[in-house]
Amino acid sequence: MAKAPIWQWGATETASAIARGKITSEEVTKAHIDRMKAVNPKLNAVVVDLTKDALKAARAADKVLAKGEPVGPLHGVPVTIKINVDVKGQANSNGVVAFKDMFAPEDAPVTANLKKAGAVVLGLTNTPEFSLRAFTENPLHGLTLNPWSPDITCGGSSGGAGASMAAGIGCIAHGNDIGGSLRWPAYCNGIATIKPTQGRIPAFNPSAPAERPLMAQFMSSQGPLARSVADVRLGLEAMAQRDPRDPWWVPAPLRGPKPKGQVKVALAKIPSDMKTDRDVISLVRSAADHLADAGYDVKEVEVPDLDGTWRLWCDLIMTEMHVLQEKQMRQVASDGFKTTMDGFLKLATLLDYEGYMKAIALRSRFIRNWLAFLEDYPVVLTPLSVNPVPETNADLKGAKRIAEVFWNDVRFMSAINLLGLPAAVVPVGLAKGTPVGVQIIASRYREDICLDAAAAVEKRAGRLVPELWKRMG
Template sequence: MTTTPIWQWSAVDTAAAIRAGKVSAEQVVDAHLAHMHAVNPALNAVVVDLGEAARSAAKTADATLAEARKQGHEVGPLHGVPVTIKINIDVEGEANSNGVVALKDNIAPGDSPVVSNLRKAGAIVIGLTNTPEFSLRAFTDNPLHGLTRNPWNADVTCGGSSGGAGAAVAAGIGTIAHGNDIGGSLRWPAHCNGVATIKPTQGRIPAYNPSATAERPLMAQFMSSQGPLARSVADVRLGLEVMAQRDPRDPWWVPAPLEGPKPKGPIKVALAKIPADMDTDPGVIALQRKAADHLADAGYAVSEVELPDLSGVWQLWADLIMSEVWTLQKDQMLAVSGPDFQKTLHGFVALASQLDKAGYMKAIADRSRHIRNWLAFLEEHPLVLTPTTVKATPAVDADLGGDARVKELFWNDLRFISSINVLGLPGAVVPVGLHNGLPVGVQIVGSRYREDLCLDAAAAIERKAGVLVEQLWQDR
């Protein structure tokens, strides 16, 4: 660690080095800010530089640690460790713009629960990362802050909507990046940028924005999750532990333990069969199979299995989310958004059935049936291994090719990840390797509140595949 640049250290190692006095929080923050200023101009991943406040926080962190040593007290698990926050949750005193020009002055009166929990753990926020308008595209670009580039290849997307978060942490800006996910917005950028993540079970990490003037629609609340992106699975696990602490402002937060009982015998993993109607890239699917081999080598019992009505679950996701957007949010969105967003929004709407009142009620009821079927399936196979996408990472503006292209991307390419949101299940993504020079990750889905099993399996794959961004750094 001592011969490696500070910005390349893991969150786990950085926190340990600060606690041990091997390096100061001020040195760590200065190293990350210097690196951010060197690489971010080409990426545009961090769109609000909080360097001045971060340096002040680092000085305070060092003084706090010195006093804690005198008193024999412990400091937080991320004491002095640099992190980034996606620009769609509240950071006190900063604008929660959500990538929208009309919201550029939407100053947060307080911290959201995720930010509060990170600060309580001692983390230092060094910047806010980019997102598409209203965080509703899978490609990170907006009229307020512009396009975010993928650090592996500037011509392909960094994903979305947590694209800025994924690009930042892959490039070495911060050790852990906050993101969120309502249809794949943690897992898709993790795949595109070659990093790891966990979309937690709904209710695991508390969510609330003090700047919000209205509550989100019901299914948007139930399908979205906050979570960490990081370069290693161990850092994702640490980020999850910190972010998941209770906050009374979220009525859906669940006090579930972070570790559950280990299944008896070899853990059964369902290697997801690819639906016959999916057009796939053989190189991407080959890496899913390689991940399955890594799990088998680690002692998991892997068998190829058809998943319970994947397509029906995906369609339910599209119908519920798009009906809520079209009924409650579209007028505001269309009034203040740019043409690219509007084009993509109409493509999303074309994927869905617009539900009337009775249809919406029936769809919510049908969601329970799907969840029950999946929970029964996960009793037999505690983990499911799927592709994150079945195609190669597309260009930066691939969703602007019209309704047919939007359908291809979200119905064909990303069906495995968006479906999991309607179920409220945890899903980890871990890189497996490169295909044509671009990262490929796989998704590991578990039962409710079994993020631990998902991350254990992700770590087993990582032990074989390595930490992929180290290749990115070596090539630069």
């Protein structure tokens, strides 16, 4: 067993050690609780403490193992869950003061799947109000800091998940992604993730008073954040099991046919109007070199209509929010949330009934064009952002700064949600002392192709968290 502290072990290593009787789940859980007590007061990443229940679950897990009963892939492994997903008996507040007593009657599918896999839930992680902002602060639980520096954002909306995972709290963190909310915190905190294909991981909140808007359902995904690609893969396997409450869940295999011959990679050309950071783009190109060294055939090409894809995502998601949710949100939201919402609405073209229906129809064309592109290039490598991690609460500085971040910096990120395609993020290095990751996209239900490429990059670039832990002490 590694000499590193228990909290530094990955999920794969931890699960194996528990299953082989080398360590108990109670010992592992206590180590992560101690780590949380040491670092969370400063970060404010885990905002609902479930450690008493976690210790009970860990002891129960040890008893199951002692009886020789079958166990799941995450048996006894500590994890965290984002506060916008139902955990039975806990409030699904989504960062909103008015929802602080909206207790979940049952577990959401992703929560239930993690528990079925044997995971031990340490606590619930922070998110901005309504999980809308890409910066994690809310009036109910406060601001979450990035463990790399308090001056830069931990991202959002799964910012608490990203910060806790980088800092060493838990082995896998749950998050979700409708415009980048898994991938952006992974980028900001120097860890790995995958936004799965829509329908890969079942989603539903029993506490929800109404169904989500249609495009919000089609452009949102649940997923894992972790400190290694292997752990992301393990988390995906655990989360992706069937739940009949999600009508969009698809029983696709987690591994597809192996691509024939040398796998072609499209290194995405950067649009000429994007203002980029030289160090960040250099690290993106180093990721391309890593893939080439691993035997991939890398060619720099233009991806299909990036600008149009992003704008259609923005128009659809903002139109739905404006028509079905904005009035209710404004009644209970903070001024900061309203500032961000106003900035988002200025970026979008709000559609009338005919325009909305035409936009939904047009979405099929964009998906078709990307799927055809992915037939030629099974892997697409893009920046996740073309600039370093921005300052904390950058979106509260007005519409101009919001446009700089969301249209200029992360255009490659949110566009992928329109398409429902899987996209991984893996760190590649530091720019100006802050983490940089790259995005790896593949075709529908080919998360395995994303993660294989991400693992090839990780093997050559190394992980960033050991450097972070040296800084944290």
